[in-house]
Amino acid sequence: MQRIKLLCDSNDRKTALALIGTDETAYLSDSIIKINNQISDNIRKRLNKSQSDFVKVNSRNDKLGYTVIIVSMILIIFVFHFLIKETSKTKKISKELREEKENYRITLNSLAEGLITTNKEGHVVYMNPSAERLTGWNWREAKKQQLNTVFNVVNEETGKPVENIVSRIMNDGKKIEWENNTLLKSKDSGAFIISNNGSPLLDLNGSMTGVVLVFDDITERKKAEKKIKQLSVAVEQSPASVVITDLKGNIQYVNQKFINVTGYSAEDVMGKNSRILKSGYTSAAEYENLWKRITSGLEWRGELHNKKKNGEFYWELALISPIINAKGEIISFLAVKEDITERKKTEEKILKSEEQYRDLVDNITDLICTHDLDGKVLSMNSAAEKLTGFKFDPQQTMNIKDLLASNAKSEFDDYMTGIKKNGFGHGLMKIKTHSGKIRIWEYNNSLKTTGVSTAIVRGYARDITEQKKAEKELKKSEARLKEAQIIAHISNWEIDFVSNTQTWSDEFYRIYGISKAEVQPSTELFLSFMHPEDAGFAQKKVQEGFDSLKDSSFNFRFIRKDGATRHGYSEWRFEFDKKGNPLRLYGILQDITDRKEAEEKLKLLEQKILEQKIQEQKNIAKAIIKAEEKERNHMGQELHDNVNQILAGTKMYLGMVGKDDEKTKASIKYPMELIDNAINEIRSISHRNVTPQKNIDLIDLLQSLFDKLEKNSGLKTELKFDLSDPIKNDDLVLNIYRIIQEEINNILKHAAAKNVSISLETIDNRIQIITTDDGKGFNLNKIRNGIGISNMINRIETFNGKMEIISSPGNGCEIMIEIPF
Template sequence: MSEEKANELRQQAEARLAAAGDDAPDMSVQDSRQLIHALRTHQIELEMQNEELRRAEQELSDARDRFADLYDFAPVGYVTISDKGLILQVNLTLSRLFGVERGRMMKRRFSSFVAAQESDSWYLHMAAILKGGDAAASPLELTFKRQDGSFMCAVVNCLRVQQGDQVVVRLSLTDISGRKLRDERIRKLSAAVEQSPSAIIITDADGSIEFVNAAFTRLSGYAAEEVIGKNPRLLRSGKMPAGVFEEMWQNIRAGRTWEHEICNRRKDGSLYWDAVSISPLKNEQGDITHFVAIQTDITEQKRLAGEKKKFAAQYRSLYENMLDVYYRTDKEGRVVAITPSCLAQTGYTQEEILGRNVSEFYADPSMREPLLSELFQNGSVNDFEVILVRKDGVCRTVSVTGSLLLDDARQPVGIEGILRDITGRKQTEAELRTSEGRLNMAQRIAQVGHWQLDLKTNRLIWSDEVFRIFELDPACFELSYEHFLDAVHPDDREAVSQAYRQSLVTRQPYSIEHRLLLQGGRIKWVREQCESIFASDGAALHSRGTVQDITSDRSAA
């Protein structure tokens, strides 16, 4: 009790004593001493009681301060609202959570802090609480909008309290935004692992499988329940060296990530390749508790790589053993690549040709201009003939088939092509032309022509002498068996046709003399001889024969 308060009480006591009058009885000395003693004792008791009251008042004040501290600085937000939803009391924690000064929150509707999309949920919950239902026992998750526009998620616990004739609701709000964020991250991580296109295996520190995702089942054929608790070695195909797995354990037990390409075996016994990456997982103390293996199916890539390697070997073999010469030049005409076959065709080795301009090998360098002109005009040339000079000085006729090489901007950067020595072919063609000339001369002298009919395509070929005998222009006459019959005298057509058909049936040659009906009604007699060639199954392939003008013999007879 303060000194000011004590003086005030003393004055009030003296005033009451004066009002009552001084009726103190006469007392002996002994009685006075006893009274004084009693008064002093009572005074001490009062002082002790007063001290106890002061101590109790201090403890009560300290308790109020502690409660205020606990209330204001509790880890959860506290708020008391009226039955109208107005804020009556709020602690500093909730004030900080909402980002609003406590004084500005008083008498404000609590629902103004509830996110718009959840205002209906809060209204129904509050209504149930005010009715005194069981809603108070059910926590509610709500999203609140802070002063800065951000959102927080909290678990709200409510308690309906009767204060005299007034009902209030006390709420506690536990911020779970962090937990919700962690839950969402865990959900995303779980979904990413489960939906990953790569197979994921999680084992304990001893290698026993604790988890596999759906991609593992698709890849290996094993369902999760078939492998949980087992060791991943059940996937081994027996195709990998034992040292591979020893290396794996040495690395991952040392805390290092290990990557390799592994050939595994599916549940159905088929083999597959995967690129595996295994990493250790550690606890807070740095101890390895689990291993995570990520497997990516590379079976198709391995197959394609094998085919590519095989194709490369075939290409290399073709490149090194081809008879024709493949070459490539830059845009200035310098040879940048050429096959080893250049030695046989030109007498030069690859080393002697690379870097030199192709014009140096032409019998006449100006002969390259027509080739370049056609290349730049059409983008390619086919069977373009040029004359090149071998190392020994011999000229050879060469066929060039090539194309322009273009960059991304479609600008020429070089030429590539195939060179084929056709000197022998050209000589053979010349000899054939000489032989054909002689044959044609012999046919003219003997008045004998030859023909051939392809029975699959109905393509008919006549020699020049046959056209002369039939007196037809090769440029104007369309060759076919039907048009041939049109040239036969109408009275002989059936006999000619019958003789040909019969020879196909009997597979025997035939000879027939018949007339031709020429322009102006003139008649010419011919002797036709024919034989046919048959396949092993008896099908006729083609027929060939001769036609001889025998008009003079008929006239003489």
């Protein structure tokens, strides 16, 4: 008991409590009571003996004896009084010990920490209720069990059992403290992370009699510590700058991103006012509005033009909000800032590019516009306003149908049906201008469904009214020419079979450039003027006429006497008698050189017009494709760099809201999972849309596409390439990538293929792309030109390429594309 008192006085409460629970102290209390009972028995025996002796002495002894007896009696009374007093004191001590033991027992039972004592063999002697709760063992079940059986602990990280603590303490005689990563496995399959230590139990002689263990459940504390650590790591490793200031704007904390962006170290800015970042470009009014909002408990969001340590300017997108304590008081300010310098530079480039594109669109002489699927005009260029005579106003409704001539309005529904079905449309439109004139437009429009919230139609048209008038006049001229040719430059000839004579008109001689007086008309003379390349054909044609006696005609080239090569036309007919015998053969010879040359010029003109039109259409298509790529890149970057950051910030704040409240944490778990899904989906969309604009490595892009394809779809892919001649046109490289990307999308959507192979090869300044799959194939006669195939065809034709598809049901598909470069 003396040792317990000393331990209590030295505040070693756990060891004292453990010692009370041992068999040694229980034995000590029982010994005190036993000694007290023995003393009481001895006193009674001595009193009885003294009384007997007194009677004997009284009967035979003298006065001296009485004296001795009296003295003895006094001594006996004195001893008896002393013994009674000691007995009373012993009983009082025993009572106090029992009360103290009860108090210690209550204390042990009330402890939140678990406490277990063992003997020196490692058998459990005592467990308090907290130990019973944590281990899952009842004290009576656990008593005399080996400690390792009841106190089943393993290393939290490795899962390996912790060594026998009783043996270590008994061998070393020292107190042992374990790391806080010890895991206690409960009998009822529960598990707790515990903080624990063990100490030796000593008797009054200082000898070890066992071990006392004290341990505590720190599972929730460890979880909280882990959350705090994760939050700290997230803030420190955040891709956005994080700054915390006091109420005056003096910096209290910056993360690593801030240091990387500004060039300032933490020591440079700690305690300094955040105005050290000011560049002078952000207006005082903006700062005034910022402070007004955050000091009133609201958040502020905006762009700041700041200055780095080295004097370099940069842009930040900042979200600044007050930090409020439990009393509702603002204690500091938190700023989360994203470096948007590159984005601002990109926006400037895009703006410049858009201005250049707008300049091109506004200054082109052909019409460019967009309209929705109801025909409502969404935009039009200056040329369109000039051609129609209408000034475009976005606030007012203008419809394509309203621009059509009265007798052409019924064609609008067919036009829109074709656009929706095929994804494109081309043809002629009759337009009524603001002044009431009827004009003819040749249009080539396409449907855009990707990268827009609602589908739109991109319109390109040119006014061919004058061209149509010219064509009409040309036809009239051809008719007049034909009539004139009947009169002029046409000779007649005749062979009389009866008299066996031939006659030529004067025009015949003029056409050949010969003198009538110098020659005698004959078939041989006629054929002698044939062009060498046409001579055999002409001989054969004439012989066939004589043999078959059938009317006929043919075109040929002949060489005049003066050496000029001309084009001729001859037509003949037979005249028969009643019996069917030929009487004569008559016909015409016409010099059609002028007509031929006119036809050739017309063909060349038409070809030139067609080539110009095709080239202009291709230029427009290239411009549109290039603008679309820029828009896709811009949208992908905006989604990745801005929206994803917003979602990540939202997730972080949701995590902070739920960190101390399990109910709140459970409520926001699903929204946070949705945010994760949104971030991943946005990242996937961004990666599919964003491609390099210059120095594009086609093989790297395709390899990346195939790697993702194998990973996400399970398709077996093979990419073969032999690009011996480098492709230096970035627009062409990007279009080839988009074409292959569209092929892959079609295979995934429709083919149900297991294997896909793509080969790229450059041959004689042509790039050949062959794509094969082992899917279900399709009937080429039933192929529908959907948006995907239409986009491929447009991209291929834009670069003067061609495409061939080989497929049949059940036999997969092969697509061969050739594009010159």
